[in-house]
Amino acid sequence: MPVDITRAIRAVVPPGVVLDGELIVWERGRTNFAQLQRRVTAGRDLLRLARERPAHYVLFDLLADADGQVVLDMPLAQRRARLERLLVDAPAQLTLTPQTTDMLQVTDWLLHWTVAAGIEGVVSKRLSSRYEPGRRGWWKSRTRIVTEAIIGGVTGGFSRPETVLLGRFDRRRRLRYTGRSHPLTLDQRAALAELLSPPRMPRPGSVAHPWPQPLPASWSGQLDRPEPLPYAQVEPTVVAEIDADVAFEHGRWRHRVRYARTRADMSVYDVPLLLGEEEGYFGDLG
Structure with missing residues (x-):
């Protein structure tokens, strides 16, 4: 106390x-x-x-x-x-x-x-x-909201993703980590596996993926697992519809979100941006 x-x-x-x-x-x-x-x-x-x-x-x-x-x-x-x-x-x-x-x-x-x-x-x-x-x-x-985020990584691998790691672009079009999902169902894993691909080769002077590997422990915010999280980086082209609570602080969901489905009708640039003070919280990863 x-x-x-x-x-x-x-x-x-x-x-x-x-x-x-x-x-x-x-x-x-x-x-x-x-x-x-x-x-x-x-x-x-x-x-x-x-x-x-x-x-x-x-x-x-x-x-x-x-x-x-x-x-x-x-x-x-x-x-x-x-x-x-x-x-x-x-x-x-x-x-x-x-x-x-x-x-x-x-x-x-x-x-x-x-x-x-x-x-x-x-x-x-x-x-x-x-x-x-x-x-x-x-x-x-x-109190829960239905919204969208970009899949930037998965745990469990491409062929059998277990959870998704989510992000949103800031105003400089840098993908920022925003949270992690609960475990996917078997049907969700099978459907998502068909859409995932590894990061493309980077342009000169840039990086293949904006997030570090493994994911830093301070990013996940999970008190029961304070160590870094290994994951598979994916090309951030898939939009996910999620169900989240309102505990959203400094650009991240405090609790895990519920993955619902992919949104093939949406571009990653249709996903809401991170705005204001949220942008400065993560540091510049290139």
């Missing part, structure tokens, strides 16, 4: 209280997971980062009340009421997640607020539910 958040908690929360929540960093009105990750390796820069990009602790639930009184068996509605009382005088860094029983409000969150703020979706819980450690007694509705 960041030191700035622990100080805020100690200032208003009595000893023995156990909270359930999530750390976030806001940047220009959106959550920024990359800024939160930077704190893990910040070292001596940690205090500076805390000042420049303060973290917030969004509270979901209350597990134990003052003096350690366990409240897991209480209905959610009662736990929520106690949590609200605890946070009456809390600083802005401790934020109670919004909650409603109005389905019109939920729809508005899914259609507008989650997209604008980069929030993954809305969680549904029963007001009468108890807190069950280790079990998911709730349902998550994710």
